[in-house]
Amino acid sequence: xxxxxxxxxxxxxxxxxxxxxxxxxxxxxxxxxxxxxxxxxxxxxxxxxxxxxxxxxxxxxxxxxxxxxxxxxxxxxxxxxxxxxxxxxxxxxxxxxxxxxxxxxxxxxxxxxxxxxxxxxxx
Numbered sequence: 001x002x003x004x005x006x007x008x009x010x011x012x013x014x015x016x017x018x019x020x021x022x023x024x025x026x027x028x029x030x031x032x033x034x035x036x037x038x039x040x041x042x043x044x045x046x047x048x049x050x051x052x053x054x055x056x057x058x059x060x061x062x063x064x065x066x067x068x069x070x071x072x073x074x075x076x077x078x079x080x081x082x083x084x085x086x087x088x089x090x091x092x093x094x095x096x097x098x099x100x101x102x103x104x105x106x107x108x109x110x111x112x113x114x115x116x117x118x119x120x121x122x123x
Contacts, residue, residue, distance in 0.1 A: 003062035003118055004042045007088075011040055011066075014087055018070070018080045035072045035107045042066050045115060059121045063096065070110045081112060088116050 004024040011022045020037040027041055043065050049057035066084075070077055085095060099113040 003064045004044055006118060007042045007064045010087060010091055033107060035109050038071045038074060040066055040068045061117050061119055063115060063117045066114045068112045072109060093118050
């Protein structure tokens with residue numbers, strides 16, 4: 001399964017989520033300037049080959065980037081982000097980076113960016 005779809009399914013299953021929508025690969029045009037909703041964008045970063053043997057590979061490390069755009073005047077996202085990290089770790093992902101919070105210069109929305117890797121053994 002594509003890592004972005006695996007991550008999307010996981011985020012959409014999250015209880016008590018502040019997210020109104022979870023997108024993969026790109027944001028729809030109508031979401032780009034909408035600061036009234038909290039949305040996540042999941043994109044592929046890379047797939048690295050792993051477990052080499054017999055002139056082949058037998059696993060992949062699949063990395064995704066999760067960008068979260070919080071609605072203006074939303075609640076403090078700290079509790080949500082902690083739950084998000086627990087959710088991914090408890091479901092076999094490893095967190096490789098947390099880029100912290102920034103403010104989108106166009107919409108003034110608070111944003112957060114996380115990187116997670118899923119180790120998948122090939123059949």
